Amino acid sequence: MKLHIERAAVDTLMIRLFDRIEEGNMPWLLAASQQLRRQFGDQLIDLVPSYTTLMLHYDLRQLDEITARQLITTALAGLQPLPPEHAGRxxxxxxxxxxxxxxxxxxxxxxxxxxxxxxxxxxxxxxxxxxxxxxxxxxxxxxxxxxxxxxxxxxxxxxxxxxxxxxxxxxxxxxxxxxxxxxxxxxxxxxxxxxxxxxxxxxxxxxxxxxxxxxxxxxxxxxxxxxxxxxxxxx
Missing domain, CATH: 2.40.100.10 (Cyclophilin-like)
Structure with a gap:
């Protein structure tokens, strides 16, 4: 897993954790989703996980891009994948x-x-x-x-x-x-x-x-x- 953050829109960041589509990605993406929701709280508008990325839409009235990037880095520091029993139904x-x-x-x-x-x-x-x-x-x-x-x-x-x-x-x-x-x-x-x-x-x-x-x-x-x-x- 590697972290790369890209701007997708004025209030949206694309968080890339992987380059290839693999089943083993999902426990990491779900863990990242949980951590990001906790870190952003009500400053988060939407968070969409996909094959290798998460698209994060934040409230521009509360955050600027620099602060949003810092929150992402903090949230994902030391990230560990979710265990199978918590990864989904x-x-x-x-x-x-x-x-x-x-x-x-x-x-x-x-x-x-x-x-x-x-x-x-x-x-x-x-x-x-x-x-x-x-x-x-x-x-x-x-x-x-x-x-x-x-x-x-x-x-x-x-x-x-x-x-x-x-x-x-x-x-x-x-x-x-x-x-x-x-x-x-x-x-x-x-x-x-x-x-x-x-x-x-x-x-x-x-x-x-x-x-x-x-x-x-x-x-x-x-x-x-x-x-x-x-x-x-x-x-």
């Missing part, structure tokens, strides 16, 4: 893997040389770490995906990806919390409520959480409240 998320809701399963099979059932098995056999939230409310970037499944985004994004769609892009996986455009490879769908305005923090998943996708049959998917409407061919 564990989730099991039901997924119905089927061509009708995961129309890119066959494309991934062709790209990887694996059968569709092998693609599903590799995707669901692994536990993923939530690295960051972004793109849409509740959209969690997770990884790292097995290298055999790494696949580029679609050349032409879909105009509408249904809510709950589980997808792959490069060595990341995610589930769309809301219907939106998107260019990731769709492999299935979850009935899990990923975004809820009545939930504290809105998002089911948060940075540092661990996720395992659990395959379920169609009947169980529907019983859990899943929408089995096929992905439109012209979406």
């Amino acid at each position: 564990e989730h099991e998320i039901a997924v119905w893997y089927d061509i009708s809701v995961g129309p890119d399963l066959e494309r991934l099979s062709g790209l990887t040389g694996l059968s569709v059932s092998q693609v599903i098995a590799l995707h669901s056999d692994q536990e993923y770490q939530v690295f960051a939230l972004g793109f849409a409310p509740g959209f969690a970037y997770m990884g790292l995906l097995d290298e055999q499944l790494a696949a580029p985004r679609l050349a032409t994004p879909r105009k509408r990806v249904p809510a709950g769609s589980v997808a792959i892009a490069e060595r990341q996986t995610a589930a769309y919390p809301l219907a939106s455009p998107g260019g990731w490879n769709l492999v299935g769908r979850t009935p899990a409520p990923l975004f809820d305005r009545n939930r504290d923090g809105y998002s089911l998943l948060r940075p540092g959480d661990r996720v395992r996708f659990v395959p379920v049959e169609h009947a169980e998917f529907v019983r859990l409240g899943g929408d089995d409407t096929p992905v439109s061919g012209d979406a």
Whole structure:
């Protein structure tokens, strides 16, 4: 870990701790987030952890940039990573893997040389770490995906990806919390409520959480409240 502070805006600093995306980064980033929140108190407006950085938005009415940088340096002196039991929650998320809701399963099979059932098995056999939230409310970037499944985004994004769609892009996986455009490879769908305005923090998943996708049959998917409407061919 190394500390580098960059100006991102007049009242925002980017705190870079790592240069490479690795699962081992997150305990350090979460520990840094805790220390920074304590150090800044009500002078902090927002703090957003990501793969290798934290973006810190401070109250310009209370702090200048020099003081904010000093607070960051003080907060992170002697930083130690959070132990695993404090790094995040564990989730099991039901997924119905089927061509009708995961129309890119066959494309991934062709790209990887694996059968569709092998693609599903590799995707669901692994536990993923939530690295960051972004793109849409509740959209969690997770990884790292097995290298055999790494696949580029679609050349032409879909105009509408249904809510709950589980997808792959490069060595990341995610589930769309809301219907939106998107260019990731769709492999299935979850009935899990990923975004809820009545939930504290809105998002089911948060940075540092661990996720395992659990395959379920169609009947169980529907019983859990899943929408089995096929992905439109012209979406």
